[in-house]
Amino acid sequence: MDLGRGIPMRCDCGAATVVLASNTARNPGRRFYRCGAISGENHVFKWVDEAHDEEFVVVANKLATMEQDLADIKADLADMKNDISENVALIECLRGKC
Numbered sequence: 001m002d003l004g005r006g007i008p009m010r011c012d013c014g015a016a017t018v019v020l021a022s023n024t025a026r027n028p029g030r031r032f033y034r035c036g037a038i039s040g041e042n043h044v045f046k047w048v049d050e051a052h053d054e055e056f057v058v059v060a061n062k063l064a065t066m067e068q069d070l071a072d073i074k075a076d077l078a079d080m081k082n083d084i085s086e087n088v089a090l091i092e093c094l095r096g097k098c
């Protein structure tokens, strides 16, 4: 099962994940995501702390992409404003105002 990066919201079987706490001697109290329907080899299991560390990277990458997209949109908007100004000036000129 490929969990992908970050917080697993759903298992491949379609069930939503749940958060439980480990009661093993090796990981006492450590929280984990697990398939909400079935515990088993082909169902979600992921430590919460590791999932959250991954999620931080996923969100940071999304934020960087969104910031770049916003910069691109601002540049496009500035270009469109210039085009509009040029068109307005041209129309005024055609009306004999220049």
Ligand SMILES: [Zn+2]
Binding pocket: 011, 012, 013, 014, 015, 035, 036, 037, 038, 042, 043, 044
């Ligand atoms: Zn499952």
